[in-house]
Amino acid sequence: MRKIVKSGTIVTDSHVFRGDVMIEGEKIRAVGTGFDEEGAEILDASGKYVFPGAVDVHTHMDLQAGKYRAADDFYDGTVAAACGGTTTIVDHMAFGPKGCSLWHQVEEYHRIADGKAVIDYGFHGVIQHVDASVLKEMGEIAGKEGITSFKAYMTYDFMLKDDGLFQVLKQAKEDGIVIAVHCENDGVINYLRRHYIENGCTEPKYHPLSRPAGCEAEAVGRMLHLAAMAQDAPLYIVHLSSRAGLLEVTKARRNGQKNFAAETCPQYLTLTDGLYQDPQEGLKAIMSPPLRKKEDNEALWGALRDNILDTVATDHCPFCFGKEKQAGAEDFTACPNGAPGVEERFRVMYSEGVAKGRITLHQFVKYLCTNPARMYGLYPQKGAILPGADADLVIFDPAKRRILTHADMHGAADYTCYEGLPAEGDIDLVMQRGNVIAENNRFLGSRGAGRYLRRGKSILA
Ligand code: URP
Numbered sequence: 259m260r261k262i263v264k265s266g267t268i269v270t271d272s273h274v275f276r277g278d279v280m281i282e283g284e285k286i287r288a289v290g291t292g293f294d295e296e297g298a299e300i301l302d303a304s305g306k307y308v309f310p311g312a313v314d315v316h317t318h319m320d321l322q323a324g325k326y327r328a329a330d331d332f333y334d335g336t337v338a339a340a341c342g343g344t345t346t347i348v349d350h351m352a353f354g355p356k357g358c359s360l361w362h363q364v365e366e367y368h369r370i371a372d373g374k375a376v377i378d379y380g381f382h383g384v385i386q387h388v389d390a391s392v393l394k395e396m397g398e399i400a401g402k403e404g405i406t407s408f409k410a411y412m413t414y415d416f417m418l419k420d421d422g423l424f425q426v427l428k429q430a431k432e433d434g435i436v437i438a439v440h441c442e443n444d445g446v447i448n449y450l451r452r453h454y455i456e457n458g459c460t461e462p463k464y465h466p467l468s469r470p471a472g473c474e475a476e477a478v479g480r481m482l483h484l485a486a487m488a489q490d491a492p493l494y495i496v497h498l499s500s501r502a503g504l505l506e507v508t509k510a511r512r513n514g515q516k517n518f519a520a521e522t523c524p525q526y527l528t529l530t531d532g533l534y535q536d537p538q539e540g541l542k543a544i545m546s547p548p549l550r551k552k553e554d555n556e557a558l559w560g561a562l563r564d565n566i567l568d569t570v571a572t573d574h575c576p577f578c579f580g581k582e583k584q585a586g587a588e589d590f591t592a593c594p595n596g597a598p599g600v601e602e603r604f605r606v607m608y609s610e611g612v613a614k615g616r617i618t619l620h621q622f623v624k625y626l627c628t629n630p631a632r633m634y635g636l637y638p639q640k641g642a643i644l645p646g647a648d649a650d651l652v653i654f655d656p657a658k659r660r661i662l663t664h665a666d667m668h669g670a671a672d673y674t675c676y677e678g679l680p681a682e683g684d685i686d687l688v689m690q691r692g693n694v695i696a697e698n699n700r701f702l703g704s705r706g707a708g709r710y711l712r713r714g715k716s717i718l719a
Pocket residue numbers: 318440544545546547573575595596597
């Protein structure tokens with residue numbers, strides 16, 4: 259059946275124009291005006307924006323983190339994503355058992371995602387130790403599975419040290435793979451965490467003090483140098499949170515370093531470490547890196563405005579406030595790290611970004627849709643309104659208003675960090691591959707309808 263999304267204001271990362279999108283089956287067939295409407299289903303988008311379905315390249319569905327499991331599995335989490343205008347995720351795998359092969363988590367993630375996800379999904383691999391077989395498996399997995407990116411951590415139990423990171427980068431350069439890195443200085447963090455707890459400083463307000471911005475900046479700078487020494491190996495810095503970290507990115511750009519990108523998240527643009535002052539409420543925002551200061555928010559908005567950053571993802575990693583998060587009530591270091599965000603991103607970024615004049619409509623699409631797809635080998639199938647692309651669209655009404663509240667959300671967590679935020683504009687309809695999967699905040703898709711995405715090469719590789 260043909261569908262025509264009619265008379266909308268179509269927004270891409272480079273153009274805004276009034277027009278129609280003609281859809282045949284799962285694909286966009288044409289973009290223009292004056293299409294033959296005979297026999298077609300018409301979706302009226304007049305007065306509305308038509309955006310590409312958003313792509314969130316940093317989620318942690320069903321994550322096992324130590325003794326805790328994230329609240330959202332691939333069903334709940336992707337229903338939340340769909341209702342929030344996100345039609346594709348690329349999920350970061352949890353660590354597997356010590357010493358496991360890279361294939362172990364690939365197989366595990368197919369087991370936990372397949373048949374559950376309601377939107378299209380891919381995986382980033384995870385590298386938790388380095389040896390000859392791991393290095394060989396990177397290319398094998400990229401070729402056989404279309405997993406063309408792997409994540410490494412500079413902190414946590416299965417962190418890589420510099421020699422491991424360097425070997426992985428060299429291999430990635432050879433194989434055309436992107437290495438996504440969580441950049442924080444492990445030694446300083448561990449010292450500070452111990453120091454605070456030993457001195458009875460156990461409340462959430464010590465969480466940001468135990469992971470200062472300097473830890474991020476040092477690790478971002480070191481990682482950029484390692485990538486430069488590996489012949490500008492493809493590097494993607496996840497969840498940049500601080501002005502200090504941003505300065506390292508800016509410096510590398512000025513020095514002409516190639517093949518790297520940096521992501522930030524709505525929480526680092528809109529929330530501050532003031533939230534940690536309340537010993538209970540503060541638990542909701544325990545995440546790594548932590549929330550920073552207003553100056554950091556402003557610096558990151560400035561970097562989006564100036565096109566210094568590349569993407570806005572969520573690091574969606576929800577735990578329930580009434581349950582798992584309470585593990586941190588007596589000791590912030592015992593709190594599982596992470597917060598929900600996949601459903602909130604689109605509305606928060608439109609309202610706080612576009613409506614407040616901090617970013618343009620094009621930048622909104624670039625950071626939430628097009629660049630994430632480009633970075634991770636999904637463009638132009640995803641993130642684009644072009645003939646031949648998947649018919650993943652969001653019809654958005656800029657005249658509507660919504661107060662964000664957990665009561666209207668669809669994930670399994672019991673809170674949102676944005677409770678009470680007045681959001682300008684709202685999502686009318688979300689379409690995935692030509693099917694309406696959400697309308698007026700109601701989920702209309704079906705369990706297991708999401709498809710696994712074998713990704714191609716990143717523009718960084
Ligand atoms: O606190 C967070 N972000 N938890 C998820 C794991 C990670 O560090 O990305």
